[in-house]
Amino acid sequence: xxxxxxxxxxxxxxxxxxxxxxxxxxxxxxxxxxxxxxxxxxxxxxxxxxxxxxxxxxxxxxxxxxxxxxxxxxxxxxxxxxxxxxxxxxxxxxxxxxxxxxxxxxxxxxxxxxxxxxxxxxxxxxxxxxxxxxxxxxxxxxxxxxxxxxxxxxxxxxxxxxxxxxxxxxxxxxxxxxxxxxxxxxxxxxxxxxxxxxxxxxxxxxxxxxxxxxxxxxxxxxxxxxxxxxxxxxxxxxxxxxxxxxxxxxxxxxxxxxxxxxxxxxxxxxxxxxxxxxxxxxxxxxxxxxxxxxxxxxxxxxxxxxxxxxxxxxxxxxxxxxxxxxxxxxxxxxxxxxxxxxxxxxxxxxxxxxxxxxxxxxxxxxxxxxxxxxxxxxxxxxxxxxxxxxxxxxxxxxxxxxxxxxxxxxxxxxxxxxxxxxxxxxxxxxxxxxxxxxxxxxxxxxxxxxxxxxxxxxxxxxxxxxxxxxxxxxxxxxxxxxxxxxxxxxxxxxxxxxxxxxxxxxx
Amino acid sequence: xxxxxxxxxxxxxxxxxxxxxxxxxxxxxxxxxxxxxxxxxxxxxxxxxxxxxxxxxxxxxxxxxxxxxxxxxxxxxxxxxxxxxxxxxxxxxxxxxxxxxxxxxxxxxxxxxxxxxxxxxxxxxxxxxxxxxxxxxxxxxxxxxxxxxxxxxxxxxxxxxxxxxxxxxxxxxxxxxxxxxxxxxxxxxxxxxxxxxxxxxxxxxxxxxxxxxxxxxxxxxxxxxxxxxxxxxxxxxxxxx
Numbered sequence: 026x027x028x029x030x031x032x033x034x035x036x037x038x039x040x041x042x043x044x045x046x047x048x049x050x051x052x053x054x055x056x057x058x059x060x061x062x063x064x065x066x067x068x069x070x071x072x073x074x075x076x077x078x079x080x081x082x083x084x085x086x087x088x089x090x091x092x093x094x095x096x097x098x099x100x101x102x103x104x105x106x107x108x109x110x111x112x113x114x115x116x117x118x119x120x121x122x123x124x125x126x127x128x129x130x131x132x133x134x135x136x137x138x139x140x141x142x143x144x145x146x147x148x149x150x151x152x153x154x155x156x157x158x159x160x161x162x163x164x165x166x167x168x169x170x171x172x173x174x175x176x177x178x179x180x181x182x183x184x185x186x187x188x189x190x191x192x193x194x195x196x197x198x199x200x201x202x203x204x205x206x207x208x209x210x211x212x213x214x215x216x217x218x219x220x221x222x223x224x225x226x227x228x229x230x231x232x233x234x235x236x237x238x239x240x241x242x243x244x245x246x247x248x249x250x251x252x253x254x255x256x257x258x259x260x261x262x263x264x265x266x267x268x269x270x271x272x273x274x275x276x277x278x279x280x281x282x283x284x285x286x287x288x289x290x291x292x293x294x295x296x297x298x299x300x301x302x303x304x305x306x307x308x309x310x311x312x313x314x315x316x317x318x319x320x321x322x323x324x325x326x327x328x329x330x331x332x333x334x335x336x337x338x339x340x341x342x343x344x345x346x347x348x349x350x351x352x353x354x355x356x357x358x359x360x361x362x363x364x365x366x367x368x369x370x371x372x373x374x375x376x377x378x379x380x381x382x383x384x385x386x387x388x389x390x391x392x393x394x395x396x397x398x399x400x401x402x403x404x405x406x407x408x409x410x411x412x413x414x415x416x417x418x419x420x421x422x423x424x425x426x427x428x429x430x431x432x433x434x435x436x437x438x439x440x441x442x443x444x445x446x447x448x449x450x451x452x453x454x455x456x457x458x459x460x461x462x463x464x465x466x467x468x469x470x471x472x473x474x475x476x477x478x479x480x481x482x483x484x485x486x487x488x489x490x491x492x493x494x495x496x497x498x499x500x501x502x503x504x505x506x507x508x509x510x511x512x513x514x515x516x517x518x519x520x521x522x523x524x525x526x527x528x529x530x531x532x
Numbered sequence: 533x534x535x536x537x538x539x540x541x542x543x544x545x546x547x548x549x550x551x552x553x554x555x556x557x558x559x560x561x562x563x564x565x566x567x568x569x570x571x572x573x574x575x576x577x578x579x580x581x582x583x584x585x586x587x588x589x590x591x592x593x594x595x596x597x598x599x600x601x602x603x604x605x606x607x608x609x610x611x612x613x614x615x616x617x618x619x620x621x622x623x624x625x626x627x628x629x630x631x632x633x634x635x636x637x638x639x640x641x642x643x644x645x646x647x648x649x650x651x652x653x654x655x656x657x658x659x660x661x662x663x664x665x666x667x668x669x670x671x672x673x674x675x676x677x678x679x680x681x682x683x684x685x686x687x688x689x690x691x692x693x694x695x696x697x698x699x700x701x702x703x704x705x706x707x708x709x710x711x712x713x714x715x716x717x718x719x720x721x722x723x724x725x726x727x728x729x730x731x732x733x734x735x736x737x738x739x740x741x742x743x744x745x746x747x748x749x750x751x752x753x754x755x756x757x758x759x760x761x762x763x764x765x766x767x768x769x770x771x772x773x
Contacts, residue, residue: 432622436585436693437634437683438610451624526624526665 043071044266048086048095048479049078051492052179052208053287054145054228054280058099060298062254062268068308070263071269074376077399078294079489081477083108085398089479092397093134096260097268100138101145103248105129105255107479108186114187114248120145121249134258139272141230142279147188147247150225150237152215163243167222168196177202177220179208187248188224196244207491209288212237214283228277242250252280264300279478326497329487338505340483344475345468346514348404352411352464356376357457359412360419361445368419377413385410385474393478396495403472403480410471411464418460422453454524462517469510473502483509534558535691535723536582541591542575543747548747552588553747561690564567564717564724566738568731568770571605575727579693582725583612595691610637613692613722614685617699619676619692621668627653627679628664652682654665657712674705678712685716691723698733731770735759743767 045066050060059078068073077095087109088096106112112124121139127136149164161167167174182188182340183205192198200222200498206214211223216235225232225239227250232239252275254268275283283301286292287312302308327334363370380388390410394403432443450457474482483506490498536559543552559565567575580586581593584605600608621630628649630670635645650660656678668676677697684692695714699707714737717724728734734741735755740754743766751763762768 060586113741260548380596427623429616429618429620430622432585434613434622434633436580436583436609436614436620438606438608438637442605443637444648448622448624528626528669 038179043073043261044068045072045097045261046075046077046095046299048080048089048098050083050086050098051079051081051488053492054226054284055099056489056492057287057294057301058141058252059281060294061271061301062097062099062297064219064295064302065271065307066264066267069267070261072172072261072263077479079476079485079492080398080479081390081488083185083395085478088323088398089137089398090255090257093257093259094479095398097254097256097264099141099252100255101250101252103146103187103250104138104245105137106248106440107191108134108185111186114246118249118251119257122253128257129255132260133417136256136258136265138254138256140253141163141271142273143225143275143276143277144249144251145228145280146242146250146333147182148225148227148239148242149192149222150215150232150239151222153238154216155221155237155476156240161238161240163241164192164196164198165243166248168198168324171198171200171222174200174221175201175219175478176222177204177206177211177214178193178224179211180205182224187202191246195244203377209492218437221256226285228280229288230281231288234289245281271305275301276305316413323497323500327501330501333486334501334505337481337483337485337502338509341469341472341484341509344400344480344482345407345465348407348472349411349461349468351404351408351466352468355408355462356412356415356460357419360416361423361455363420367424374420376418377416378425378454380409381413385471389474389478398479400475400480402478403475403482407468407471407475410470411468414460414467415457416460418456418463419453422425422460426452451526454526455521458517458521458524462514465517466510466514470506471515474504476502477494502516533561535561535563535596537592537594537597538578538581538588538723539592539594541581541588541593542576543574543581543586543667544589550747551586552651554591555747555749556591557742557749557752559723559725562721563721564726564737566726566728566741567744568734568741569744570729572746573744575744577694577747578744579725579727580697582607582691582693583614585609587688610634610687611689611691613687613689615677615680615684615692615694615697617696619668619675620678621679621683623668625667626664627658627666627668627671628660630668630679631664631682631686633683634689638687640687648680648686652686653679655685655716656682656760658682661770672699674709677701679715681712685720685722688724690761691725694724694726696729696742697726699728699730706733743770 033313038490047059047063049055053106059076063074063076066072072128080089083104086098090098102125108120110125110128122137126137129137151161152165155479159170178189183203184190212231212235214220215223215237228473258266283297286297287294324329363373388406389402392405396402396405431448433445434448472482473484473487475482476488483502486498486502490502536693538555538557541552541555544550555578561755567578569575577586579586582595590657595608631649631652631716632645635648653660653663658678663675671679698709717773726737738755740752741758745766751758751767757758758767761769762771
């Protein structure tokens with residue numbers, strides 16, 4: 026089953042030789058670097074470039090790279106050392122780079138290209154007003170009073186050894202409360218004094234705008250975080266050669282100005298990336314295109330994005346349809362089998378019911394180590410969700426199909442097979458179809474989350490929009506997804522009524 | 533040779549309840565036998581032995597002189613008519629398809645089946661034109677029982693088993709169907725076993741009556757015999773009720 030799915034799905038993504046898939050994490054800078062990689066590859070090579078930007082965090086990106094679902098993404102040396110290799114921070118930038126280079130190469134055939142020229146370390150920032158009142162200069166100062174403060178940190182930072190976990194161990198940093206926040210929202214929260222301390226990046230532009238002070242890492246806890254492209258050994262050779270052109274070409278000041286354009290100017294990463302490459306002289310082009318920096322209205326946005334919208338809708342539908350079809354193929358026979366072997370039926374159905382209680386994101390993430398990222402794990406996860414409603418309704422529909430008619434048919438000499446085909450299944454059809462309908466709506470709805478693991482679909486603008494705090498972008502995914510769910514529901518409702526056998530009245 | 537025969541039959545269900553506690557019975561060809569008793573007396577279980585809807589725990593059951601345990605249950609059932617309490621019609625099949633059930637299973641050719649359906653509907657007092665294309669839900673309770681009867685008779689089985697066939701009908705319809713039943717009994721000459729909890733019905737319709745209680749036959753005999761010489765206080769009480 027899984028193998029078959031693989032074969033169908035792998036026909037499409039990453040592995041074809043003349044393609045390169047560029048990934049990124051889910052915050053502005055990583056997305057921008059990914060976009061810069063992609064544009065440079067587009068202009069300097071003949072490779073077909075596919076973007077999988079905004080994958081949910083380091084683990085997803087790294088697994089995706091290992092499994093070949095993506096070929097390259099921007100990573101930071103310190104993250105590689107602490108989060109991926111699970112080693113403590115020690116030594117300077119060069120030592121850190123050497124360490125990750127040799128380990129990644131030996132263990133996974135992954136290549137760190139020469140660093141891009143800037144470091145983007147984690148840092149801890151507090152509102153200026155709080156720092157002045159409490160005389161906070163270092164993280165040690167903060168640890169003194171942190172027990173009565175509220176922390177607001179990125180989801181990933183909270184769980185990382187080179188994040189809050191390590192800070193707690195090294196500095197004894199404990200907060201009265203900790204609120205996990207999207208990166209783009211942290212600054213607003215701190216600016217509004219909803220939280221008292223946040224994690225920031227060296228290159229963030231919003232520090233100034235929101236009047237925040239960076240505290241000194243007085244115990245040298247954070248490792249050096251040099252940004253670099255991390256490339257899969259199996260990627261086309263042009264990828265490494267081309268992206269090496271970027272070595273040392275972006276300093277902290279430059280990166281901060283790019284981030285400012287993204288964060289404050291709400292400019293598109295494609296535009297900023299193009300400008301960046303031009304200013305480095307890596308691509309030729311005319312004068313910088315000035316774009317309206319005010320957020321476009323939703324209608325304009327939808328119109329501008331209509332092609333992407335269509336593609337995403339089709340992606341969304343094909344992921345959902347594949348999962349649902351696989352669900353039907355497995356769940357209907359299983360339901361029928363359980364009806365014949367009623368002993369274990371209730372227990373089996375209850376067990377399947379438990380799959381519905383697994384949070385969707387957890388289930389999606391669960392498959393990454395085995396199936397990588399992209400369409401395959403998304404379809405498998407959605408398939409699992411689709412099983413329960415179909416099995417349950419097949420089982421109960423067939424079991425409860427007019428017992429008196431079934432008994433009379435038996436007594437008059439119909440075989441069990443004839444009774445199943447000619448009586449029970451037709452009578453159960455509407456119930457069975459209702460199960461499929463429930464599963465379909467569930468699948469179409471949950472498929473939006475598939476974007477978190479790079480499967481595309483209508484969740485893509487939702488996830489990206491959340492990362493960029495861009496409401497029209499979020500809605501451009503959310504509204505079509507809702508409409509799609511309603512359409513699927515309506516269509517299958519119609520099928521359900523059409524399948525109701527004649528003679529049963531219109532219950 | 534008896535059309536139907538049960539010898540020392542015991543039926544115990546897996547949960548331990550004894551439905552039949554040693555029953556012997558012979559039904560000669562052409563006889564109409566009524567099994568009378570309260571619910572739980574074992575009368576339906578006894579009836580269902582003959583088409584192997586129930587297999588005995590002990591004892592032997594014969595149909596037409598042959599032990600049913602040696603017969604293929606599917607073939608056996610196709611050769612025996614069956615009418616359950618509420619008709620048991622298949623709800624998404626039209627009346628004609630319901631009546632056609634057994635001839636179709638037996639692989640009769642289409643023309644013969646069509647003619648047979650007409651004939652059967654007329655036999656039970658329904659109009660082929662009006663009623664054949666209807667669905668069971670579009671019929672009255674009495675009409676449904678007539679269809680069930682037509683279905684049971686369609687392949688011309690020598691034996692018909694009827695399980696409370698008139699139990700769910702109102703009094704007037706029941707009388708009307710009793711009349712029809714007696715007529716069919718006379719013209720068709722089949723062996724009929726009728727389960728009922730209504731002694732008056734048994735008196736009216738049957739050649740012989742078996743009164744059952746707790747999985748045993750208390751008395752079996754012609755109606756007059758029961759009326760004149762009840763063999764058991766329970767039979768007497770039943771008659772007086």
